Amino acid sequence: MSRTSFNPRDGEAIYYDGRSPVGSGGRLHLDANAIFFSPLDKSKPTQQIPLADIAELSKIAGGFRIETRKRGEDEVPVQIEFGDPVLFERIQRALDELHSSCRKRFLRRLDRSSIVGKLAFAAAAIAIMGFTLVRGVEYSHHFLPVSVDEALGQRVYPRVVKQFTVCTNKPLEDALGSMLQSLTDSSDRFTHKLTIVQSPIQNAMALPGGDIFVFSGLLAASESPEEIYGILAHEVAHVELRHSLRTFLRTSGLFFASSLVVGAGFDGAEAVELIAEFSNTLLALKYSRGYEREADILAAKKLNKQKVSLDGLIAFFKRNQIILKKDSGWNTVLRFLSSHPMSSERMEYLEKLSSGQKSEASLKSIGISALHWDAIKRGCVN
Amino acid sequence: MVKENEHPASMTPVRFKGRGWDLMGIFASNAALTALTLGIYTFWAKVRTGKYLCEHTELFGSTFDYHATGQERFNGFLKASGYIIAFVAVMAGTYYGLKEVIPLFGGDPAYASWFVNITVVVTFGLLAPLLAVGRRRYKMARTSWRNVRFSYHGSTKEYCKMVFRSSLLAIVTLGLMWPALWWRIRKYNIEHTAFGSERFAFDGKLGDFYRIQAKNLVFWLALAVSLFIHHILFIAVLIAYLGYRSWIAAALHNYYWSHTSFMGKRFQGAMTGFDHFTTTWASAALIVLTLGVGFPFAYAMRMRLIADSTLVAEMPALDTIVASNDKGASSVYEGLSEASEAFDALSELL
Numbered sequence: 096m097s098r099t100s101f102n103p104r105d106g107e108a109i110y111y112d113g114r115s116p117v118g119s120g121g122r123l124h125l126d127a128n129a130i131f132f133s134p135l136d137k138s139k140p141t142q143q144i145p146l147a148d149i150a151e152l153s154k155i156a157g158g159f160r161i162e163t164r165k166r167g168e169d170e171v172p173v174q175i176e177f178g179d180p181v182l183f184e185r186i187q188r189a190l191d192e193l194h195s196s197c198r199k200r201f202l203r204r205l206d207r208s209s210i211v212g213k214l215a216f217a218a219a220a221i222a223i224m225g226f227t228l229v230r231g232v233e234y235s236h237h238f239l240p241v242s243v244d245e246a247l248g249q250r251v252y253p254r255v256v257k258q259f260t261v262c263t264n265k266p267l268e269d270a271l272g273s274m275l276q277s278l279t280d281s282s283d284r285f286t287h288k289l290t291i292v293q294s295p296i297q298n299a300m301a302l303p304g305g306d307i308f309v310f311s312g313l314l315a316a317s318e319s320p321e322e323i324y325g326i327l328a329h330e331v332a333h334v335e336l337r338h339s340l341r342t343f344l345r346t347s348g349l350f351f352a353s354s355l356v357v358g359a360g361f362d363g364a365e366a367v368e369l370i371a372e373f374s375n376t377l378l379a380l381k382y383s384r385g386y387e388r389e390a391d392i393l394a395a396k397k398l399n400k401q402k403v404s405l406d407g408l409i410a411f412f413k414r415n416q417i418i419l420k421k422d423s424g425w426n427t428v429l430r431f432l433s434s435h436p437m438s439s440e441r442m443e444y445l446e447k448l449s450s451g452q453k454s455e456a457s458l459k460s461i462g463i464s465a466l467h468w469d470a471i472k473r474g475c476v477n
Numbered sequence: 478m479v480k481e482n483e484h485p486a487s488m489t490p491v492r493f494k495g496r497g498w499d500l501m502g503i504f505a506s507n508a509a510l511t512a513l514t515l516g517i518y519t520f521w522a523k524v525r526t527g528k529y530l531c532e533h534t535e536l537f538g539s540t541f542d543y544h545a546t547g548q549e550r551f552n553g554f555l556k557a558s559g560y561i562i563a564f565v566a567v568m569a570g571t572y573y574g575l576k577e578v579i580p581l582f583g584g585d586p587a588y589a590s591w592f593v594n595i596t597v598v599v600t601f602g603l604l605a606p607l608l609a610v611g612r613r614r615y616k617m618a619r620t621s622w623r624n625v626r627f628s629y630h631g632s633t634k635e636y637c638k639m640v641f642r643s644s645l646l647a648i649v650t651l652g653l654m655w656p657a658l659w660w661r662i663r664k665y666n667i668e669h670t671a672f673g674s675e676r677f678a679f680d681g682k683l684g685d686f687y688r689i690q691a692k693n694l695v696f697w698l699a700l701a702v703s704l705f706i707h708h709i710l711f712i713a714v715l716i717a718y719l720g721y722r723s724w725i726a727a728a729l730h731n732y733y734w735s736h737t738s739f740m741g742k743r744f745q746g747a748m749t750g751f752d753h754f755t756t757t758w759a760s761a762a763l764i765v766l767t768l769g770v771g772f773p774f775a776y777a778m779r780m781r782l783i784a785d786s787t788l789v790a791e792m793p794a795l796d797t798i799v800a801s802n803d804k805g806a807s808s809v810y811e812g813l814s815e816a817s818e819a820f821d822a823l824s825e826l827l
Contacts, residue, residue, distance in 0.1 A: 113625070114799070115673075115795070115799065116624070116672075153528070155532040157494065157535070160540075210498055213501075213502045213505040214501075216505070217505035220513050221509065224512040225512070355511050355515070356511060360523050361526055361776060367769040371769060
């Protein structure tokens with residue numbers, strides 16, 4: 096028997112016995128503890144199905160479907176399809192009374208809630224779990240020994256070195272070495288090691304565990320040793336604050352959280368996965384900007400402890416800001432995508448930190464004259 | 478979409494009657510519960526979605542059904558994870574063992590890594606056909622229409638042989654025979670699928686399939702040539718290809734379905750390139766503009782396109798069909814695929 100739609104009122108139903116795809120038409124009605132299917136063919140007996148034997152009651156296109164529980168290995172479940180929404184409601188209520196475990200009640204309530212309710216629940220659950228996972232996984236760095244940072248750094252170090260030419264220049268190494276030494280003290284958890292590499296890039300970077308790379312382009316572009324001193328203090332702060340490990344943990348948490356919800360339960364959600372990946376990258380950059388700020392603050396404290404002015408660091412960033420402003424209109428986008436804070440925002444808090452430093456009289460130089468610095472700073476420029 | 482009056486009088490379309498909002502509700506619940514259970518609910522979520530899609534796909538007035546359970550799929554995943562962990566442990570043991578033993582015979586310890594890598598590649602190569610057969614068998618065994626299950630009778634050995642021979646041929650012919658592999662797999666899958674006691678049949682010719690694939694080949698060649706001429710030309714050819722792919726995809730859909738039959742009753746593919754084009758790009762725009770949130774609506778659009786453009790000549794003689802239940806179908810293969818993905822993501826992260 097085939098159908099295109101059921102008459103919703105008269106309890107019309109089709110019974111599929113699971114042995115043949117040919118269904119038998121009949122009427123369905125509900126009693127106190129069972130449903131009864133009475134075939135239209137009066138020669139066939141009425142089927143009684145106890146409510147406890149109903150495994151599933153579901154909405155299907157154009158009607159509803161009941162499936163019975165499979166009692167034995169060889170027993171075939173029966174399906175009955177019908178179109179009466181009132182009968183559906185009544186069977187549903189009867190089944191609700193029968194199966195009243197907490198989990199089932201919750202799932203039923205969620206299933207029957209409006210789309211707004213479902214979306215609100217999803218938004219709340221995703222926000223709570225997302226925040227907990229990202230923050231929780233990052234927080235776990237407190238329980239990881241510093242040897243984890245060192246092991247990570249040891250893994251990355253050869254790969255970085257492979258990409259650049261390492262420069263050995265005694266006067267520069269001595270100058271930078273002494274700066275680095277004065278920035279670390281007995282309370283530091285890591286041993287810092289300096290590597291100068293030949294590259295026009297005006298940057299420095301820190302690996303987890305203590306290795307710090309300084310690019311020759313940065314040294315050549317500096318106008319005073321205090322600028323480099325400030326930047327080294329910033330990189331040491333990254334190491335001390337374990338930013339590489341924390342970035343790894345936070346990103347892992349972020350990607351895990353997003354993998355849970357993106358296309359949840361749907362196959363073939365590649366387009367959405369791509370968008371999620373892009374959003375995750377943007378979020379990860381936002382977190383990096385937070386770490387940069389943390390490193391700036393700790394660097395300021397270190398400079399303060401050494402009684403060295405923050406002016407060198409500020410002068411370097413200001414010069415970079417001017418260079419950026421001279422560039423094309425893509426700058427706003429590029430700066431947004433940057434892992435560093437917006438320059439103006441950075442200037443603002445650095446200047447605030449600088450004004451909080453001790454009086455000018457108490458500040459001292461770092462012991463390398465500007466003349467000597469000018470003579471050695473290009474030592475690694477190819 | 479295929480319009481009602483476009484169908485030949487005697488043909489009945491498969492209909493997808495699901496709604497985007499319903500799918501959105503399912504997606505929201507799935508996402509919330511998967512997040513709250515740290516991913517465990519994903520198995521129940523997949524079943525829930527599969528069930529909705531089947532229950533809202535209609536043929537001759539009767540909807541399909543999906544009988545897998547979340548628990549069953551979760552168990553499959555756990556078993557599969559156990560197998561993978563055991564395999565990784567054995568491989569790690571072998572690696573460290575060989576690294577010690579090989580130098581005793583004067584060999585280079587680097588061979589240990591070679592041996593393990595080759596073993597892993599061969600194992601996963603052999604696993605691919607096993608997964609393809611096992612997953613299809615499970616999916617078919619859990620899908621029904623009018624309470625009679627579908628089934629898949631492909632054998633892993635035959636499938637492996639077919640894939641191996643066709644892959645070898647494709648390599649020898651510098652990739653020219655790759656489409657033949659896809660064709661053989663599709664033909665094999667259709668011919669080994671049954672509804673109750675009756676099997677489906679496929680009578681497509683490889684030549685006709687190649688005529689459709691030739692259009693792909695022309696575009697690939699044009700892309701390669703334009704790359705050497707000018708980048709603007711390359712982008713123009715790429716855009717043309719991205720658009721024309723819809724016509725190729727529609728032709729393939731129509732080719733497969735128009736050569737498939739069941740109990741002598743023929744199916745027919747009635748997709749037009751324009752339908753595919755509008756659905757694909759409207760879905761893409763919807764996903765991008767809503768930052769992925771409109772994904773369930775795009776999913777519903779796609780389901781509707783596929784269902785509505787698949788027609789059946791007439792109802793076969795159902796009274797001759799006897800139900801059969803494939804008790805050997807296991808969720809472990811589905812679990813193996815999911816566990817491999819999970820372990821792959823984990824290893825990428827680390």
